[in-house]
Amino acid sequence: MIPASRPASGSLAALGEDGLLRLLTAHWKIDPDRVLTGVGDDCAVLRGDGRNHFLLLKTDAVVEGVHFAAHERPEWIGRKALARALSDLAAMGAVPLAAVITLGTAKDESARRLRAIYRGIEGVAKKYRVDLVGGETTRAGQLFLNVALLGECRGYRPVLRSGARAGDLLFVTGRLGATRARRHLLFEPRLAEGEWLARHGFASSLMDLSDGVGADLPRLARASGVGFQLDPQAIPRARGATLSAALNDGEDYELLFTATPSHAKTLKKKWPFTTPLHSIGVMTPRGTKSRDAIFAHGFDHFKQR
Amino acid sequence: MIPASRPASGSLAALGEDGLLRLLTAHWKIDPDRVLTGVGDDCAVLRGDGRNHFLLLKTDAVVEGVHFAAHERPEWIGRKALARALSDLAAMGAVPLAAVITLGTAKDESARRLRAIYRGIEGVAKKYRVDLVGGETTRAGQLFLNVALLGECRGYRPVLRSGARAGDLLFVTGRLGATRARRHLLFEPRLAEGEWLARHGFASSLMDLSDGVGADLPRLARASGVGFQLDPQAIPRARGATLSAALNDGEDYELLFTATPSHAKTLKKKWPFTTPLHSIGVMTPRGTKSRDAIFAHGFDHFKQR
Numbered sequence: 001m002i003p004a005s006r007p008a009s010g011s012l013a014a015l016g017e018d019g020l021l022r023l024l025t026a027h028w029k030i031d032p033d034r035v036l037t038g039v040g041d042d043c044a045v046l047r048g049d050g051r052n053h054f055l056l057l058k059t060d061a062v063v064e065g066v067h068f069a070a071h072e073r074p075e076w077i078g079r080k081a082l083a084r085a086l087s088d089l090a091a092m093g094a095v096p097l098a099a100v101i102t103l104g105t106a107k108d109e110s111a112r113r114l115r116a117i118y119r120g121i122e123g124v125a126k127k128y129r130v131d132l133v134g135g136e137t138t139r140a141g142q143l144f145l146n147v148a149l150l151g152e153c154r155g156y157r158p159v160l161r162s163g164a165r166a167g168d169l170l171f172v173t174g175r176l177g178a179t180r181a182r183r184h185l186l187f188e189p190r191l192a193e194g195e196w197l198a199r200h201g202f203a204s205s206l207m208d209l210s211d212g213v214g215a216d217l218p219r220l221a222r223a224s225g226v227g228f229q230l231d232p233q234a235i236p237r238a239r240g241a242t243l244s245a246a247l248n249d250g251e252d253y254e255l256l257f258t259a260t261p262s263h264a265k266t267l268k269k270k271w272p273f274t275t276p277l278h279s280i281g282v283m284t285p286r287g288t289k290s291r292d293a294i295f296a297h298g299f300d301h302f303k304q305r
Numbered sequence: 306m307i308p309a310s311r312p313a314s315g316s317l318a319a320l321g322e323d324g325l326l327r328l329l330t331a332h333w334k335i336d337p338d339r340v341l342t343g344v345g346d347d348c349a350v351l352r353g354d355g356r357n358h359f360l361l362l363k364t365d366a367v368v369e370g371v372h373f374a375a376h377e378r379p380e381w382i383g384r385k386a387l388a389r390a391l392s393d394l395a396a397m398g399a400v401p402l403a404a405v406i407t408l409g410t411a412k413d414e415s416a417r418r419l420r421a422i423y424r425g426i427e428g429v430a431k432k433y434r435v436d437l438v439g440g441e442t443t444r445a446g447q448l449f450l451n452v453a454l455l456g457e458c459r460g461y462r463p464v465l466r467s468g469a470r471a472g473d474l475l476f477v478t479g480r481l482g483a484t485r486a487r488r489h490l491l492f493e494p495r496l497a498e499g500e501w502l503a504r505h506g507f508a509s510s511l512m513d514l515s516d517g518v519g520a521d522l523p524r525l526a527r528a529s530g531v532g533f534q535l536d537p538q539a540i541p542r543a544r545g546a547t548l549s550a551a552l553n554d555g556e557d558y559e560l561l562f563t564a565t566p567s568h569a570k571t572l573k574k575k576w577p578f579t580t581p582l583h584s585i586g587v588m589t590p591r592g593t594k595s596r597d598a599i600f601a602h603g604f605d606h607f608k609q610r
Contacts, residue, residue: 012412020442023416024408024423028437035403035436044438046403046455049354057438059364059405059453063445098340098351100364102451103329107317111328118329131340132333133349133362137325140368141447146407148364148453150351 018219040223041161042091042207043151054158056094056151060085064143068185074113076185078120081145084210086128086189087253091208092158093198094151096191098131101147104140117145128191156199159257164205164224168258170281176213176252177241184251193273194255202267206257212250213280220256221283230281258283323524345528346466347396347512348456359463361399361456365390369448373490379418381490383425386450389515391433391494392558396513397463398503399456401496403436406452409445422450433496461504464562469510469529473563475586481518481557482546489556498578499560507572511562517555518585525561526588535586563588 012020021039030038036045036054043056062081064070082099089096101121105114125132130149173190177183190208197203205224209216213235221228237246259267264279271277317325326344335343341350341359348361367386369375387404394401406426410419430437435454478495482488495513502508510529514521518540526533542551564572569584576582 012410012414012416015416017442020416020419021440024419024442025437025440028427030438031436035438038436038438039440044403044405046436046438049358053354055360055455057403057405057453057455059407059439059451060441061407061409061443061445061451063409063443065446066444098349098362100349100362100453102364102366104366104368104449105317109317111317111320111325114325114329122333131336131343131351132330133335133340133343133351134364135326135330135344136365137322137329138366138368139371140366140449141370142445144409144445144449146364146366146451146453148362148405148451150360150362150455 036158037160042088043094045092045158048152052155052157054153056089056092056153056158058085058088058149058151059146060088061144061146072185074116075120075123078117078145079124080185081147082121082124082130083187083189084253085147085149086124086130086191087187087208087210089149089151090189090191090194090255091206092160093156093194093203093206094153094158095195096128096130096149096151098133098150099125099147100134101132101145103135103137104142104144105137106141106143107139109143128189153198156201159198159203159206161205161207161220161223164220164226164258164283165260166226166283166285168204168260168283169264169279170228170230170283171257171259172209172213172236172254172278172280173275174252174254175236175238175276176209176254177246177249178238178252180249183249187251187253189253190255190275193275196272197257197267202259202263203257204259206255209252209254209256210250212248212252213256214247215250216256224283226286227284228281229284234278234280236276236278341463342465347393348399350397350463353457357460357462359458361394361397361458361463363390363393363454363456364451365393366449366451377490379421380425380428383422383450384429385490386452387426387429387435388492388494389558390452390454391429391435391496392492392513392515394454394456395494395496395499395560396511397465398461398499398508398511399458399463400500401433401435401454401456403438403455404430404452405439406437406450408440408442409447409449410442411446411448412444414448433494458503461506464503464508464511466510466512466525466528469525469531469563469588470565471531471588471590473509473565473588474569474584475533475535475561475563475588477514477518477541477559477561477583477585478580479557479559480541480543480581481514481559482551482554483543483557485554488554492556492558494558495560495580498580501577502560502562502572507564507568508562509564511560514557514559514561515555517553517557518561519552520555521561529588530591532589532591533586534589539583539585541581541583
């Protein structure tokens with residue numbers, strides 16, 4: 001007998017976010033003359049003018065009750081909305097250019113709270129030099145913010161999820177599993193680190209950690225057609241974090257990337273940031289038994305936990 | 306005494322959509338070396354590579370219960386979501402390049418309905434040659450679709466709202482005030498017409514009609530710092546439409562534009578489209594008493610009607 005709590009097949013809970021996105025977009029075809037990568041990476045990448053110019057396009061929404069609680073500090077809500085999208089540009093090594101914001105809000109929302117949310121957006125935009133160039137507002141039953149970002153790589157190529165090869169070393173920036181308040185609202189997008197990795201050609205694949213290593217590393221491995229071996233002891237944990245929290249809580253917005261053994265040596269020597277850098281495993285040939293027993297779920301908005 | 310139904314000052318109902326957007330974004334400064342126009346026009350315009358290359362960025366959302374009813378044909382919902390954003394590119398004379406879609410949806414939504422909505426998006430994308438390059442899904446209390454669009458003008462300048470001068474003639478494409486079903490779901494974005502007007506330098510200002518001439522013409526006049534005189538008899542009405550419907554119902558997504566008298570002559574002669582073209586008035590010096598007694602409201606999601 002199927003337990004009553006099991007989601008019906010075809011329901012979104014059964015599909016999960018990845019499954020729903022696949023269902024809706026897997027058949028989308030890109031024109032390789034115009035598009036380097038479409039659905040399935042952190043951003044879409046369009047070819048720009050000349051061989052080493054690329055335009056990156058990203059859309060991302062935060063929804064009240066899903067990505068933040070109604071009582072949270074309004075400035076932090078706005079901060080998160082833009083910083084999340086910026087983290088996806090960092091995840092390809094791109095430089096942000098401009099953002100446009102859609103605000104969905106109830107009719108009885110207070111203008112003061114909305115202004116505070118926008119101050120949060122403006123603070124992040126200033127810090128990371130993003131031009132805020134457009135906005136729309138619409139009535140909605142629940143507050144949401146959608147950020148659309150344009151970025152570029154000029155003079156170098158963006159790093160895709162799909163470039164990892166067996167033998168590459170696996171790295172992560174920062175420390176994982178900090179308390180929820182610190183992670184999910186106050187993280188810094190790793191734009192400088194991502195750009196540095198891409199510009200110097202150090203990373204063979206790159207993504208950001210939104211759902212936790214436990215959910216995101218298998219995505220990177222799948223996109224690259226390889227397996228992985230993770231060294232759980234090597235995972236850098238925030239003060240007080242359990243291994244499970246570091247792996248599965250998500251919303252760290254740190255960078256996860258791979259490098260060839262020779263690049264790995266150089267990059268560890270030349271890493272110019274105070275942001276911690278740790279090697280946490282190695283990529284293996286496809287089909288290698290991966291140490292995924294420790295992977296619980298990662299965070300999925302649709303899947304039942 | 307203030308009537309009980311009057312919205313509290315500072316509430317969104319009192320501000321309206323334009324007022325809310327001004328409150329949140331009026332202090333945003335653009336860097337004129339990088340940005341041609343930011344908030345306040347149909348799209349944001351960034352300077353591209355070279356003197357006559359511009360990148361356009363647009364974000365736009367449709368929300369269930371606000372922009373479409375739950376019972377409406379899912380394909381038409383998707384159609385509308387993308388066509389609305391395309392109409393804003395048409396409104397500057399730009400050519401669409403790529404779109405990324407954010408879907409917000411309840412956990413118990415049917416996957417079949419979502420696929421049908423996406424089929425609607427795909428049909429419009431194919432027709433107007435937009436690359437669908439990315440998507441996100443998120444859980445939400447109510448279905449919404451946010452479309453972010455990248456477009457360009459290559460070899461010519463986009464037409465802003467702010468270029469109308471006193472003496473310019475006022476034009477509108479198509480016929481206004483059709484039945485709601487025909488207008489708000491099945492309109493065609495006037496991309497070819499907009500591009501033609503911009504490429505040949507025929508339009509001094511240009512926008513699309515989302516809220517009706519009654520609400521949108523004053524916006525164009527304000528952006529250009531001019532007044533206007535409208536000839537109500539000249540307004541092309543859809544079969545059976547009253548003048549009030551043609552002026553105020555909104556969601557026609559036709560183009561409203563101005564042209565100097567000499568350009569007006571040429572463009573009427575050379576207009577290569579089957580889409581109707583009508584001259585409906587003239588722009589006047591600022592402060593001229595405009596014939597705005599007939600303007601009721603236009604459509605505003607926040608304002609009480």
